[in-house]
Amino acid sequence: MRLSQSVLTALLICVNSAAFANVEVTLPSNSELVLVNGKESDSTDKLTLENGENQLALRYIGRYQQQGSQTQFSSDVIIMTFLAENTSLTIALPRIRSNSAADAFNRDPKISLKNSSEVDIAFRQDKLLKEGMQLGRDYEKEVAEYNSNNQVASVAALAPSITALVQAKPVVIENHGQPKNTINQSDQVNVGQMLDFWYQQADEETRKAFKLKINSKE
Structure with missing residues (x-):
């Protein structure tokens, strides 16, 4: 039994729609993923996210030669928030080859987000900063507070609810x-x-x- 051309076309449309039912994000090799929508993630190279607004927190991890010695660079945590549907995206970070370039990136991180057609996708960007000791940071708590304070790259839907804030309130x-x-x-x-x-x-x-x-x- 032969399928008509219209039926085949409809099937192909369904298959293509199923293939792009989410947002796929390819991460750069010189990055470390910290959080995905407020939660820790063990992904290293590719993410599959739901359609809509998504928030990633990541840092630049690189190594370069400076005056004959190997230097390891780890940037501040960068927050990027974008809106996308049924597409494939790629995040790219610049190459860093000197201390001055590393300092410049930390002051003003240059990141690109493109779709499969190499078209730039708009996103909001900020840094998740903490004063003082950096060891043992609770990134989930920090980004929850960040999202509660209407920041540049905050997502209101990821802010803790009033109930959660009340339950977390310390004894006075x-x-x-x-x-x-x-x-x-x-x-x-x-x-x-x-x-x-x-x-x-x-x-x-x-x-x-x-x-x-x-x-x-x-």
Whole structure:
């Protein structure tokens, strides 16, 4: 049974549409991916993202010769946010061959984002900066705060909800030393175990003094 030309054309359209149902992003070899839409990712060379607005956080990782010695360069974390549908994109970073070029890139990172036709795709760009010690950074928390503050490359949909912010709020200690938030049940159990332990270690005179103090509080 032969398929008509119209049916074959329709099938080809369906196949092509299925092939580009997402956004594919090819990453440069001189980059390290830090976050994809606010979450850590172990991808190294290619990403498949949902259609719509996406946010990537990455850094330049390079090596070059400077005055006869090998120099390793790791840039600040760069945030780039773009809007795309059913397409294939490629991120490109410049070659860095000197300390001055590395410093210039850190001050003003030059990144390109092109589609399969080599057409430049518009995107918003910023840096995820943190003052002081850089070791042990919580990038997911940092970018969540970044997205909450209406920054250049922020994505409102990736900002933490009000519920999440309330749950993450630390216990506030008032002037009289009592926590504003209620202590949970597990903490109460631990306190009780500690009191029982020290009561058993005390002599009879100390136990009597302890009982008097407890009764005076009631």
